[in-house]
Amino acid sequence: APASTAIIGAGIAGIACGLALKAHNLPVRLFDKARSPGGRMSSRRLKDARVDLGAQFFSVRDPSFHRQVIAWRKAGVVASWPDSLWEASESGWQRHQDDVERLIGVPRMSAVTRHLAEGLEVVSGTRIERLEPKGSQWWLVDQHDERHGPFDRVVIATPPPQSRALLLPHEPALADACEAIIQRPCWAAWACFDAPLPSLPGVDDDWQAVRLAADPGRSPAGDPLRFVSRNDHKPGRHGQGESLSLLARLEWSEEHLDLDTETAARRLLDAFREHLPAGVELPASTSLGAHLWRYAQPDVFAAGEAVNLDHRRSPAGLALCGDGWRGPRVEDAWLSGHHLGEALAADAP
Ligand code: FAD
Incomplete structure (x- = not known):
């Protein structure tokens, strides 16, 4: 069977990664703790108004992001x-x-992330609290102690401080890399x-x-x-x-x-x-x-070179993406997730 991937975090980075895998016909499932996808591109529905409380607009510099837009x-x-x-x-x-x-x-x-997530399987309201290895595969355990999986690979597409806790028992070196990103x-x-x-x-x-x-x-x-x-x-x-x-x-x-x-x-x-x-x-x-x-x-200044990595992968099938690995913008988050998805698809069995 083709390699299955779980993605923790359905912000623009996780979604871009999922869509890249799906474009190569690889099975992928996303999990997000929030009620709907979008992360920091979310908006709040009030009685009289729809207000944007995260990203206010985004700019376009990279040619592949330009084609998406x-x-x-x-x-x-x-x-x-x-x-x-x-x-x-x-x-x-x-x-x-x-x-x-x-x-x-x-x-x-x-509306952007909502539109993009339409073609993906997204499990909402599900906070992943820990990962459990089983042979060469991974189980995800949520806030109700419910287990999801097993998956061949796990992408963690949350801000690095949140990714760190999930990685620490399994990949201390990657967990340290997360700590370097403020x-x-x-x-x-x-x-x-x-x-x-x-x-x-x-x-x-x-x-x-x-x-x-x-x-x-x-x-x-x-x-x-x-x-x-x-x-x-x-x-x-x-x-x-x-x-x-x-x-x-x-x-x-x-x-x-x-x-x-x-x-x-x-x-x-x-x-x-x-x-x-x-x-x-x-x-x-x-x-x-x-x-x-x-x-x-x-904080791109504090992170120094770490922020230019784009994404990270470990041989055990864990990977990281999101704006923290590239820069402070929606475009960076999308590119990080998209590039990771392409890299995972390139060496899928
Ligand atoms: P996120 O959008 O944070 O997605 C991570 C997802 O992971 C979230 O949906 C979260 O619910 C989920 N999650 C976390 N932990 C878990 C867990 N344990 N289990 C399950 N799910 C989990 N960018 C611009 O380009 N222009 C701007 O003008 C701009 N302004 C901004 C203003 C504000 C106030 C903020 C907050 C950000 C702004 N940004 C702006 C930055 C931009 O929003 C982000 O770079 C981008 O949205 C990050 O996407 P992401 O997918 O990497 O992370």
Whole structure:
């Protein structure tokens, strides 16, 4: 029989790996602890809005990723966004212009992974807690002590700090490699409003997103906000009420891990108010909340060369992929998973 593969983690990396194996007619099953696939490309469904709390957009540099994105465009699950990106600094709001192509999922970021996962067998709500070797194969054991398998190979497509615990009893050297990759946390908040945002002097009324420049008068850990987007100004979401996604600076997030979600959301919204011209008031908020991503982004500077590995494999049939092995973006995660899937297919019996 062809080699069977289990993939732990159905984020974009695990899914890309699964699709590469499936394209070679190899049996593959994915497991994710969350209710639906997507990982850090997920979106939250609120009463009045669909808000993106993970990746806000992604850019395209690599030719093979570019070919994928053309197919996703044809399927109607991505579109260009934002075309009205701003930068707010001490000298006010300025339109940001460059030649980088940026895309977003339609009608929400999670549409991309949802579409890709359609052709795959994904077991959701299943947290894999340990691996058990049996001869040359592997069993996966979940949070209810239920066993899945056996599989010839196991791909771990979770952030390296989470992969480490699964590997430690079997592959201490790979577990050490995971330890070298630091994933930094990030607070992500939402705020829904009972009316549209007011006009800002000198700014297009249809502004879609704004980057907040670091405040030179504050330490990064004391400067909360780095990016704000308007969810109702994203493709496929017109007609939903006004809502903002507010992403914190990583340094600030690291200093504020212990905040409760409501306080974190309030602090980020207050920080946004500080970037509005004097006299401009936000409408009343109808819903406010936040999510802490403990492993939001690999620290590419701390990881040094480790981050350029793309993916890792062991002779015993365990393998690792995900953004942590390549770089801090959706594109890196997809490439890492896709390349690992191709490599596994190339030497499948
Ligand atoms: P993940 O998406 O984290 O997938 C891992 C999956 O593993 C998750 O679904 C998780 O539920 C599952 N899992 C973990 N442990 C287990 C277990 N034991 N058993 C079963 N399942 C498990 N990138 C950009 O390109 N542009 C951006 O603007 C951008 N902004 C971002 C903003 C934020 C707030 C965050 C958090 C990330 C952002 N990123 C951005 C990064 C991008 O989202 C990630 O690089 C990419 O989504 C990572 O994909 P992945 O598949 O490697 O990991």
